[in-house]
Amino acid sequence: MTGLVLVVDDEFGIAELIDAVLTDEGYRVLTAANGRQGLAVMTKDHPDLVFLDYMMPVMDGAEVLRAMVSDPSIDGVPVVLMSSMPEAMVAERCSDYTAFMRKPFKIAQVTTLARRLLIQSDST
Template sequence: MATVLVVEDEFGIVELFDAVLSDEGHRVRTAMNGQQGMRMLAEERPDVMFLDYMMPVMDGAATLRAMAADPGLRSVAVVMMSSMPEATVAERCSGYAAFLAKPFDVTRIIALVEQLSLGDAIQT
C-alpha cells in the first residue's frame, strides 16, 4: 500500500483523510502547513501528497515551488486541494498531478491514491 502525506490546516479534513486512507490500508502522515510538510518530506518521501492550497505559514503554491527546487522531490505525486476553482489555482501554481475540489467525494480520494501511487496518468 501507499504512504500518503496530507498537508492541510483543517483538523477535521486531516482526520477524514487519515480514517479513510488508513481503512484502505495506506500509511498516512500529516502536517498542518507547508513548512511542516517540507520537514516531513525531508524525512521520508511519500508515494502521494495531498496539499491544501490556502494554509498559514507556507501555502500550497510556496510548497510546490520549494519541492520543484529539490530534485529529490520533483517526482512526488501531488494532489492540490482547494475550494477555489481549479482554473484560479492553476493560474497561481503548477506542478501538481491532480486537483481535488473541496468539498470532495471520499471515493475520489481513494481513487487518486490508487492511480498516483501506481504512476498512472490522471484523466481530468
C-alpha cells in the first residue's frame, strides 16, 4: 500500500511517531509544524491523506479545514483530526474532517485509519 500522508502537528514527538509508524507501513510521509506550513505542503505535494492536529499555533486545525474546503485543489482530501479534547467539543468548531483520533492514541489506530481512508479514497 502506498500513498502520500501529511502529518500536521506542532508537537514534534507526535509528528515523528506517526511518521515512523506510517513509513514502516510503506507510506510516504511529509510533516509540517503548523497549519500554515501544512497548507503550503498540501498545495505543493497534494497528499492522499492528512493527519491534522486541532490545537496549534499560527493556524489551528479548524482554520486549516476551512482553507482546504475553499481550495478546489485540496478540497476532498481525507483528514484525520487529532485532539486531546473530546470530539463533541471539537465538532462545535469544525466538521469538515473525515475521522477523529483522540490523543493519546494507540499506534494501531494510526495504521488502521490510514489503511481504511486510503482504500476509500482510492475507490472514489
